[in-house]
Amino acid sequence: MSQFDFLKAYPYFDAVRAVCAEAEASIAVSNATCALQSRRALEVAVKWMYRYDKGLTVPYQDNLSSLIHDVQFKRLIDSRLFPRIKFVVSLGNMAAHTAKSMRRDETELSLKNLYDFVRWLAFTYAKASHRVVFDAALLPDGAALEKRTLAMQKALEQKEAAWAAERDALKNELRSAQERAAFATVRETPHEAFDCDDISEFKTRKIYIDHALKMAGWEIGTNCLEEVEVAGMPNPSGKGFADYVLYADNGDPLAVVEAKRTSVDPQVGKVQAKLYADGLERKHGVRPLMYTTNGFTTYFHDDEQANERTVFGFFTKDELDAYNFQKQHRTSLKGVSPRDEIAGRVYQKKAIQAVCDNLQKGQRKSLLVMATGSGKTRTAISLVEVLQRHGWIKNILFLADRRELVKQAKKNFAALLPNLSMCNLLEKTDDKDNNPLSRMIFSTYPTMMNAIDSTKRKDGSPLFTCGHFDLVIVDESHRSIYKKYQDIFTYFDSYLLGLTATPKSDIDKNTYSIFDIEDDVPTFAYELGEAIDEGHLVPYRSVETSLKFLEQGIHYDELSPEEQEHWEETFDEEVTEVSSEELNKFLFNDNTVDRVLQDLMEKGIKVRGGDRIGKTIIFAANTKHAEFILRRFNTLFPEYPGQAACIYNGIKYVDGVIEDLGEKEKNPRIAISVDMLDTGIDIPELVNLVFFKRVRSKAKFWQMIGRGTRLCENLFGGGQDKEAFVIFDYCGNFEYFRANKNGKEAKAVKSLSENLFNIRARIAQELQHADHQTDALAAYRTSLVDALHAAVCEIDESRFYSRMRIEFIHRYNQKKRWQTISDEMLRELERQIAPLVPAIEDEELAKRFDYLMYTIEYAALRGEPVSRPRMKVQTTAENLQKIGNLPQVKQQAELIAEVQTDAFWKAADTFDYERVRLALRDLLHFV
Numbered sequence: 001m002s003q004f005d006f007l008k009a010y011p012y013f014d015a016v017r018a019v020c021a022e023a024e025a026s027i028a029v030s031n032a033t034c035a036l037q038s039r040r041a042l043e044v045a046v047k048w049m050y051r052y053d054k055g056l057t058v059p060y061q062d063n064l065s066s067l068i069h070d071v072q073f074k075r076l077i078d079s080r081l082f083p084r085i086k087f088v089v090s091l092g093n094m095a096a097h098t099a100k101s102m103r104r105d106e107t108e109l110s111l112k113n114l115y116d117f118v119r120w121l122a123f124t125y126a127k128a129s130h131r132v133v134f135d136a137a138l139l140p141d142g143a144a145l146e147k148r149t150l151a152m153q154k155a156l157e158q159k160e161a162a163w164a165a166e167r168d169a170l171k172n173e174l175r176s177a178q179e180r181a182a183f184a185t186v187r188e189t190p191h192e193a194f195d196c197d198d199i200s201e202f203k204t205r206k207i208y209i210d211h212a213l214k215m216a217g218w219e220i221g222t223n224c225l226e227e228v229e230v231a232g233m234p235n236p237s238g239k240g241f242a243d244y245v246l247y248a249d250n251g252d253p254l255a256v257v258e259a260k261r262t263s264v265d266p267q268v269g270k271v272q273a274k275l276y277a278d279g280l281e282r283k284h285g286v287r288p289l290m291y292t293t294n295g296f297t298t299y300f301h302d303d304e305q306a307n308e309r310t311v312f313g314f315f316t317k318d319e320l321d322a323y324n325f326q327k328q329h330r331t332s333l334k335g336v337s338p339r340d341e342i343a344g345r346v347y348q349k350k351a352i353q354a355v356c357d358n359l360q361k362g363q364r365k366s367l368l369v370m371a372t373g374s375g376k377t378r379t380a381i382s383l384v385e386v387l388q389r390h391g392w393i394k395n396i397l398f399l400a401d402r403r404e405l406v407k408q409a410k411k412n413f414a415a416l417l418p419n420l421s422m423c424n425l426l427e428k429t430d431d432k433d434n435n436p437l438s439r440m441i442f443s444t445y446p447t448m449m450n451a452i453d454s455t456k457r458k459d460g461s462p463l464f465t466c467g468h469f470d471l472v473i474v475d476e477s478h479r480s481i482y483k484k485y486q487d488i489f490t491y492f493d494s495y496l497l498g499l500t501a502t503p504k505s506d507i508d509k510n511t512y513s514i515f516d517i518e519d520d521v522p523t524f525a526y527e528l529g530e531a532i533d534e535g536h537l538v539p540y541r542s543v544e545t546s547l548k549f550l551e552q553g554i555h556y557d558e559l560s561p562e563e564q565e566h567w568e569e570t571f572d573e574e575v576t577e578v579s580s581e582e583l584n585k586f587l588f589n590d591n592t593v594d595r596v597l598q599d600l601m602e603k604g605i606k607v608r609g610g611d612r613i614g615k616t617i618i619f620a621a622n623t624k625h626a627e628f629i630l631r632r633f634n635t636l637f638p639e640y641p642g643q644a645a646c647i648y649n650g651i652k653y654v655d656g657v658i659e660d661l662g663e664k665e666k667n668p669r670i671a672i673s674v675d676m677l678d679t680g681i682d683i684p685e686l687v688n689l690v691f692f693k694r695v696r697s698k699a700k701f702w703q704m705i706g707r708g709t710r711l712c713e714n715l716f717g718g719g720q721d722k723e724a725f726v727i728f729d730y731c732g733n734f735e736y737f738r739a740n741k742n743g744k745e746a747k748a749v750k751s752l753s754e755n756l757f758n759i760r761a762r763i764a765q766e767l768q769h770a771d772h773q774t775d776a777l778a779a780y781r782t783s784l785v786d787a788l789h790a791a792v793c794e795i796d797e798s799r800f801y802s803r804m805r806i807e808f809i810h811r812y813n814q815k816k817r818w819q820t821i822s823d824e825m826l827r828e829l830e831r832q833i834a835p836l837v838p839a840i841e842d843e844e845l846a847k848r849f850d851y852l853m854y855t856i857e858y859a860a861l862r863g864e865p866v867s868r869p870r871m872k873v874q875t876t877a878e879n880l881q882k883i884g885n886l887p888q889v890k891q892q893a894e895l896i897a898e899v900q901t902d903a904f905w906k907a908a909d910t911f912d913y914e915r916v917r918l919a920l921r922d923l924l925h926f927v
Contacts, residue, residue, distance in 0.1 A: 003115060003138060010126045012052075013118075019044045020118055024111060028140040031102040032095040038110045039064070039092020042085055045118055049073070052125075064089060074793035075786070078120055079815045082793065084113035087207055094214070101219050106210070108136045208295030208806070209259055213244065216314040217461060223247045223317060230279035242276040245288070246320065253280045253288040254320040259295070262807075266292040266299055270308070273301065289320065296807035300493065302327075306362055311493045312466040312804060319467035322394060326470075330391035333360045342416050343382035345536065347526045348375055352383050354524040355497065359392065365496045367515040369525040372501040372706020373537045373682075377409060380473055380499060381416045384440075388420075393470035396440045397492070400475040403444060404658065405680035409475065410442045425451055436463055445485040452491065452800045469494045476500055476679055476703065482514050487801040501706050502699040503527050528702075528709065537709040540689075542727045543603065544734055593632045596692060596730055600670075601637065605687040605726055607716055613643070614687035614715075615661065616670040617677050617707060621693040623648050626672045629692070633670070642667040648674035679703040684712035687722065691729045694736075701737060752847045754834045757791060759854040760784050761829050765821040766861045777910065785818045788829075791837045801836070808832040845924035849876070853917035857910050866905075874900050876920065879927045886926055892919050 002024050007017035023037035043064045050056050050067060059070045067073060068085055091110045094100055112134040122128040210220060218224040225245050233240035244257035256276045258269035269292040281287040290301035291314065300311045305327055315323065333356035338349050347370075355366040370376045380398075387393045398413070400406050403426050410424050421438035423429060425447050429436050436455050443451065448464075455463045472494045474481065482489065489496060498515060517523065531537040596618075605614045620626035626646045633644045645657055645668035654676070660666040662683045671677060678700060686708045695701045708725035715722040750758075766772070767781040792812045795802055802809060808828055811817060817825075840847060852873065856866045877896045880889050889896070898904045899916055 001138075003132075003134060004118065006128070006130045006132070007118065007122060010122065010128065013048075013122065013126070016041070016045045016048055016118060016121070020114060023114065025140060027104070027107055027111070031104055031107040034107040035091045035095035035102055035110055038088050038107070038114050039096075042088045042092075042114055042117065045114075045121060046073075046085075049076075049121070069794065069796070071790050071794050075790045077117075079789070079793070079813055081113075081117055081120055082813060083207070083810060085117055086797070088113050088117075090211065100214060101221055103221055108139065109207075111139070112136070208262070209244075209257070209293060212293075212295070212298075212313050213246075213257075215462075216465065217316045218246060218314065220244075223249075228280075230276050230283075232279045232282060233275060240272075240276060240279070242280070245276075245280065246314075246317070248317070248321060252284055252286045254317065254324070255289040255291055255315075256280060257291045257293065257314075259293055262294050262296060264294055266294045266297055267308075268292075270299070270301065274303065277303075289323070309364075309493070312491045312800075315467035315493075316465055319465065323467070326391055326394075333357070333386075333390055333392070336386050336390065338382045338386055342385060343375060343378045345375065347530075347534075347536075348379045348382065351379050351524040351526065352386060355383055356386065358523055359387075359495060363516070364494075365498075365515040365517075366523040367498040367500070367517060369500055369502065369522045369527065371526060371528040371531045371537060371709065372703060373709040373711075374526055374531045376475075376499045376501070377412050378416070380497065381413055383497070384413075384420075384471070384473075385417060387471065393495070394439065395469045395471075397448070397469045397472045397494070398440065398442045398475070399445055399448060399472065399488070400442075400680065401445060401481065402676070402680070404655070404676060405475060406442045406444055407655070408680060408682065413440065413442075425455075429455075441469075445481065445488065448488055449485065449801070452488075453798070464492075466491055466493055468492070471495045471497065473497045474499065476699070487804060490804060491800055500699065502702050528706075531709075536711070538711060538722055538724050540705065540708060540725050540727050542729055542734055543599070544729050544732075545599065590632065593629055594636060596690065596728070597629070597633055597636055599728060600688060600690055603726070604728075605724075607687075609717075613640075613669050615664075615683060615685040616688035616690065617686060618670060618672045618690040619678065619693050619695075619704060620672050620674050623650070623674050625692075626674050629672050633672075640669075644668055644670040644672060646672045646674075647676050649676065677707065679706075681707060682710065683707070684710040684722070685715060686710070687715075687725045689725065689727045691727065691731055691733050694731045695733050696736070698737060701733060750834075751839065752844065752851060753837060753840045755851055756840060756847065756854070757788065757834045757837050758830050759851060759858060761788055761821060761826060761834075763854060763858050763861065764788065764818075765826055766858060768820055769861075772861065780910065780914075789813070789815055789818055792833055794838050795833075795836045796838070799836075805832045805836065809836070843922070843925055845927075846921040849921045849924050850917060853913055853921075857913045860908075860913065861910065870905055873916065876924070876927070880920070880923055883926055889923055889926060892923065895919050 002017075002021040004017050004020040004024060007013040007020075019037070019041040023034060023041045026037040027034040046064060046067050050058055050062075050073075053076075055076065056070075056072050059066050068082070068089065074082060088110050091102070091106060095102065115134040119130050122130055213220060213224055220226065223246065225247070226243065228242045228245040230240045230242050231238060242256050243259040245253050246255040246257065248254050256273055258266075258273035258276065260266045260269050270290075273290040273292050277288050277290050287304065290303070291311075292299045292301070298311050298313060299308050301308045336353060336356050338344075338352050343349065343352065351368050351370065355368070358366045368376065368379065370379065384393070384396055398406070398409055400409060406424060406426055410422055413420065414422055420440055421435070422440045422442065423434050423436050423438040425436065425441060425443040427434050436451075437457075452462070452464045457463050469492050472489065472492055474489075474497065476499065496515070515523075528537060532539050600616065600618075601613060604616060606612055607614045618626075618629060620629055623646075626648060630644055630646050634641075637643075645661075647654055647657055647661070651657070657668065657671075658676070658681070661668055661671050662681075662685075664685050680703075689704065689708050691704070695704065705727065708727070710722075712722035714720065764781050764784045767777055767784075789812070792809065795809055795813075797803065797806065797809060812825075812829065812833055821829075852869055856869050856873070859866045859869070877899045880892075880896050883889055884893055884896075895916065904912070
């Protein structure tokens with residue numbers, strides 16, 4: 001007898017019933033076999049749906065993972081079932097691809113989840129309300145569980161080969177429209193709700209915690225034991241039972257895990273975990289570390305040397321061993337002695353000692369403010385050497401925002417720490433000299449975001465686990481970096497060192513809060529004025545030119561006679577003034593660019609006795625602007641071939657051009673840069689900086705100034721050193737920062753898909769209001785909520801940044817949560833869910849129009865004015881009218897004309913706006 005026999009009443013489920021029953025019986029063979037068989041049975045059941053349900057379309061890939069993550073499939077199944085079938089897949093994959101042991105209760109849970117899924121299958125397609133709950137007590141027993149003999153392994157491999165043949169046959173069936181059409185049963189809306197047997201709080205918690213432990217390489221039942229008896233507890237029996245204890249190879253307890261209900265703050269288990277740690281210490285003579293977790297949030301406790309802190313997950317056994325080894329063997333950081341050949345200046349040594357003092361006190365984050373050119377990188381290199389020598393760190397991560405800075409940082413570290421193995425993740429990592437297993441990793445932020453999920457060890461386990469790095473160094477720390485890539489710093493449990501050249505009084509207050517320090521009080525500061533006074537950097541003089549028309553516009557009456565003559569040659573007779581907005585075009589005006597270049601060549605610092613322009617950077621607004629400047633230079637100064645060159649992303653072999661710029665005698669002399677030389681480039685010979693673009697970020701402004709501050713001996717001949725550099729400012733940047741002390745930091749840009757998700761959620765919330773309770777609006781709200789819920793279900797939970805928000809994903813992939821949207825729910829959706837939703841595959845212009853129309857709908861529902869977005873829609877309609885001969889546009893001619901009238905906007909409601917959105921969105925690419 002099988003618990004799946006209820007399917008016998010429905011012959012079209014015969015294949016599903018047979019494989020399910022086989023999975024059920026296989027638990028007597030081994031837990032691994034059962035896990036494999038359950039996954040195989042689930043695959044057959046899912047492919048049955050794709051074969052017979054006309055509402056499902058096979059995605060590009062037809063493997064099981066792709067099939068269950070398809071948005072159509074997720075919308076169709078009961079939302080409570082999705083995490084359960086994922087568990088079946090995950091456990092089956094673990095059995096197939098690893099040698100990890102499995103407990104019977106895990107395979108029982110996998111079978112139960114399979115059972116619930118096929119019950120839903122029968123309920124949906126056969127209208128069969130089978131309410132019998134799965135009973136693990138009815139499962140067959142076996143004495144040889146988990147004894148994988150060679151013969152058994154061979155049998156498993158043979159079975160897998162047979163299953164592969166079955167899958168190939170199923171693939172052909174999936175693609176057969178004829179088979180699908182032959183099925184007569186049509187899925188209908190059920191007359192009653194599906195009774196999904198909710199697993200207990202204990203089971204739910206174990207799904208999360210057990211898997212988190214296994215992902216960290218722990219084998220439950222081997223080096224991870226459950227319900228471990230602990231003596232000396234303050235209760236009548238004197239005994240307690242620790243939820244999990246993690247063991248070293250020698251049998252010593254490495255850590256104790258106190259598990260709480262998913263609905264409980266795990267911090268309430270702190271005292272209990274300490275009592276278990278006390279008892280284990282009395283028994284084994286070593287004190288274990290402590291975790292408290294509810295499956296979603298995990299705290300790490302080391303009450304001997306560190307304060308408690310939240311961590312992304314559990315450390316691996318090797319990481320806990322390394323942590324304990326460092327605790328026992330590291331030496332004091334008081335009065336450290338940095339190596340003079342790395343960082344010999346007094347202020348550099350003070351910076352290193354300040355960070356060491358922080359670490360000695362248990363403070364895990366440090367921020368160094370050091371003027372560009374004062375040796376931030378050398379200081380960081382020396383700090384790495386000191387911390388390694390004293391046994392505090394082993395693995396280090398260096399992050400920067402551009403590949404050129406990453407490359408240069410690795411070059412500097414390699415030169416001064418030649419025995420430290422290093423890897424640049426932006427280069428080929430199959431090279432033995434660029435191995436990700438190296439002690440120090442260099443990367444940009446986006447590359448690291450991907451590497452966390454994609455970089456594996458030889459055994460297939462993740463390399464960059466949450467405890468992999470002991471120190472993370474962040475070059476040019478500022479708020480926008482942390483805001484955009486916060487997940488990296490939350491994921492890795494490491495010491496954090498921030499480096500910045502921005503003056504301490506100009507650093508954004510939020511940056512200080514990230515490092516848990518007082519405003520304007522970094523760990524150590526050595527600023528430009530101090531560095532100049534002590535002779536470590538050179539000062540600048542600024543030339544703020546008269547091209548202020550770029551800010552203020554031009555008035556003919558205010559020009560000199562010569563300029564008026566130029567004006568008359570350029571403009572028509574009736575033009576007497578030009579606005580500052582229109583003057584953006586003057587960045588591409590011959591006269592303007594010529595003026596800038598002539599100023600540079602006449603007033604810029606020269607070398608070789610004044611015969612040759614010194615090394616120069618012109619900061620251009622964009623690539624077209626840079627190319628325009630280069631063309632004008634070559635026209636004006638044909639006698640200097642090759643002395644000017646553009647440097648921006650997209651130029652072939654641009655790294656070579658940058659290297660030549662850094663060579664004293666090589667061309668180019670003048671680099672026309674778009675964003676590539678703003679930060680991190682170390683060229684002592686630079687003596688001229690030309691600001692030919694607006695800068696509004698104070699941090700970036702100081703970084704750009706810092707390109708010229710470095711000392712350079714004998715630049716003008718023997719004994720004639722660089723004493724200053726000059727800054728030409730043509731866009732009022734100095735004036736702007738005098739008036740706007742803190743500047744304006746660029747905000748993190750949200751994707752269109754994220755914005756669309758957020759605005760739909762806001763509309764759905766607004767439609768809950770009593771003023772909008774009509775049948776039509778209720779139906780519209782339902783369609784919005786269905787789409788939002790489906791987007792949550794589409795999130796790829798395998799990515800590390802999704803796993804960090806698994807609590808919110810699993811909260812909002814339940815349909816019942818969407819009945820009403822509270823303000824708190826809206827905040828959680830916008831902060832935790834919207835950044836994770838998959839990008840909407842559609843034309844960008846169509847998505848932008850969607851967003852425009854949704855903002856109008858939202859504003860109108862709230863009774864707010866829509867004049868500005870209305871103008872954008874009307875302009876779009878006008879542009880469409882100009883191509884009214886196109887058949888697609890001609891079909892909407894009446895509506896296009898209508899939206900340009902005041903009458904439409906006075907009478908329009910939500911459904912009129914939706915009509916416009918749907919009718920015009922796909923026409924935008926014609927404009």
